[in-house]
Amino acid sequence: MSQNIIVQAAALGKQVISPEGQLTILKDINLSIKQGESLAVIGVSGSGKSTLLGLLAGLDTATSGKVTLDGTDLSQLDEDGRARIRAQSIGFVFQSFHLLPSLTALENTSLPLELADIDHAEQLAQQKLEEVGLAERIHHYPNQLSGGEQQRVAIARAFSGDPKILFADEPTGNLDQKTAKHIIDLLFKMNKENGATLVVVTHDNEIADRCDRKVIIAGGQLTEA
């Protein structure tokens, strides 16, 4: 594998059992993402974008083919092994934020650091929250924050462990246009500062246009845009 390829999918396929029988969501996907690159995955609803993101990030397992992430073949790992890779190398930003309601903004942000057993987790988390402009709200619980603020906490959390790859699944899907723009600006700014690889699943052409490369999924297959 070339030195600067950080994510590689080879002959990747995903099938599920539906009431109508076996359903193929992804078929023979081959994809290489270089370190530091930003990639937009676009496609219509139900085309399998999020499924691909889940497979690339090791959140789900493929039916066929393999994913190599930062030099490790994910298909050879069990759930704990994949979790370890996620803790060490991956950050996530989800459409519906997915913050833990029982933890404050600070605790949510420091969680990945603590899971990876990194020292001074709290200070580092606080620093990230300051970077996303939430210095005043670090002790607030998710339900005390607006949608935009919650997504900012999610971004702070995603970058808190200095990940090599950031996966974002429709990061602005639940936000209004103005807030969405702020969030995207923040996401790209932080990505640049951190030098991370960014994989964004999106409907939004504006976001896709800001990425280095775009791929389209249709009929379970992937093509370069």
Added chain:
Amino acid sequence: MSLKRDWTSGELRLIGISIIIAVACLTSVNFFTDRVQRATEQQATELLAADLVLISSQKINPDVIKQATDAKLIFSLNESFRSVVLKDDKLELTEVKAVDSNYPIRGHLKISDSLFGKERIINSIPESGTVWVDSRLLQVLQIELGDFINLGASKLIVSKVLTYEPDRGGDLFNIAPRLLMNRNDLDATGLILPGSRIQYRLLLGGNAEAITQYREEIEKNQGDNKNLSIQSIKDARPELKSAIERAEQFLGLAALVSIALAGLAIAMSAQRYATRHYDNCAIMRCLGLQQKQITKIYLYQLLILGLLCSLIGCAFGYIAQEGLNRLLIGMTQTSLPAPSLFPLLSGILAGLITVMAFALPQLIRLRTVSPLRVLRRDITPLPLNNYVIYIIAVLALIFLSPWQSGSIKMTMNTLLGLCITACVLAMTAKLMLRLLKRLQPKLKMSARYGLANVTRRSNQSTVQIIGIGIGITVMILLTLIRTDLLENWKSRLPDNAPNYFLVNIQPNQVNDIRTLLANSLNENIPLYPMIRGRLIKINDEAVNIDNYSNPRAKRLASREFNLSYAEIMQEDNKLTSGSWWTEDSKQSNSNNNYFSVEEGIAETLGINIGDELTYSIAGQEVHGNVTNFRWVEWDSFNVNFFVVSNPEALIPYPSTFISSFYLPDSDRQILIDLVKQFPSITIIDLDAILNQIRTIMQQVIRAVEFVFGFTLLTGLIVLFAALQSTHDERTNEAALMSALGASRKQIISGLVAEFLFLGLITGILSAVAASIIELVLAEFVFKIDIAINPLIWIIAPVACCLIIVITGLSGTRKVLRTPPMIVLRKI
């Protein structure tokens, strides 16, 4: 509609299981109580020598006998009367009983072939021309087996020593010695004359239904047979009655608590079900469904679910009662009637009421889901007023409980207890959660995350703590009470419970007998004075049977009491109000007569502290004031008295002494010595009755244990329902943690920490609640002595933590195996 889908997706499953268990518990307890009651009554009928006894002072009406023959009942007639028996120059007043060959219908006669000889069962009655007499008559008349005695105009041979007759019962200590004769010899004695005081008894036996039907007919026509009284187990020995009553109280309590717990589980599951249906309802509202249509949909759904699950519950209840039938084999002498349909119908009805009362209020909220939720998911329906939910629940329980506990007072007390427990648990839980929150920043990640979940979901945690807490409290409580009850019953009738009574001891024999007993038994046996007296006045009002409607009060008002006197209260009595007399109190009052009255009789006769009682003793009136009420342990087989005075009050009057003691079989020689040395005293052998009562107790204990198992099961269901209520959030969070890189170990430690905190708080609170309630129940309901076992302070929290951790983790096991993407997509 979506019933099948919701069931398979597990949403309705817990509601359904709760209904099934509640109904199964209810129907089997109904069957069980019914059967145990009947079986116990049948066992106890041995104490009546029949299933039913009709007593009359006149010859039993032939129509009444014909009715019995028509109903295919077995019957036996006997006559009892007092008459003098002559032997040479000695005479003795005896209780004669003339019986026919069907006697006894239940139980057996026991005899021996020599005085205090080996006892054996005999399945016949005295042959014509012979009589069987009890040992006392042999002692008093100094006769031997084979001797003739004169009874009226007849000369009869004494052929056996009668040691036991099942229906001897009654007042053991004031009866003349027994003489049992063949009814065919009765006319020849010439003792049956018009005006003779004879008690005619008709003993009846048969299957329970026929007996009940016959009894009802007799009761209906009782106006025509005014002198006829009916005797059943309720008039049998008070020792047994109190044990059965307590067992029934326990069964009722356990069943009522089971329903309350099932209701709690249903309410919690329904709340979760409702929360999960907000979106569905919002969409349906958007599509134009009206509020009442939504209500209808969920109402029908619940009705169908309630009906189906009630039927399944009934089927389980039916199967369980078949098991019970086997459990009770050997306890009854005749087969029990087939179970009727009534418990099944009542089970179905109870299932529907439970589900409607506990689940419907939660689901009715769904009608208020705003269609706007389709756009804004954070819009939730208005919460129901909690008071409404509680009132509906309490009303349903009150409605359901009379079938169970049989007493409205008991029901109200139990529910009040549950409500107070819930409030106290809620307040203490909130306080503990607040205190624990301060600890949070100092903990490691997993523990902090666990504690954060408990404290953050403060309201949900409180509900969980109340739910699980009540479940655990009840489980601890029933375990404790069951143990206490069983221990108590065992200790009341220990192997060395008094099995002999000595009566008719003259005052001048007291010291000698005391010495003889002390030398023979190596312990000091107390002898109690006994004075016969009739209560004639309470304050200035004459005691008249017509003033009382209660049959027991009438009986008590019409007969002589055994009074006693004592300087200090008997050890096994308990003062319930007022104070015992002391030297000081006596001196401060010029009227030196005081009475201590047993609380039950005081209530029956309407006696209050401070009342002046007047007794007629040996033709003289004795006045005295009631200074206290006592609780008496009637089932201890120790000598006890309804009314006790201070010594000064009764010493001047004629008295005899009485005592009870335990004597092993091997030491029976002591009895012979006693009789030889003191021919006038009477020895009463209670071994047979004691054994009978022990057998019944064993059956009751089994019943208690069986029902206890059911209640434990509902307790566990509550626990499961409580944990399930936050299961979705926990599942989602576990998936998210996993996505963020948490290992399975880290997720599990977080969950374990959460469950441990929950378990610890619940365990401590439950132990406190259970101890307090146990004290209250033991003191006021079961009236038993208990000692709080300090071990529950350790066992309860540990058990609570273990149960919650195991149940909680087993619920989240699946999520740990599922790839996080699948869970996250559903959020």
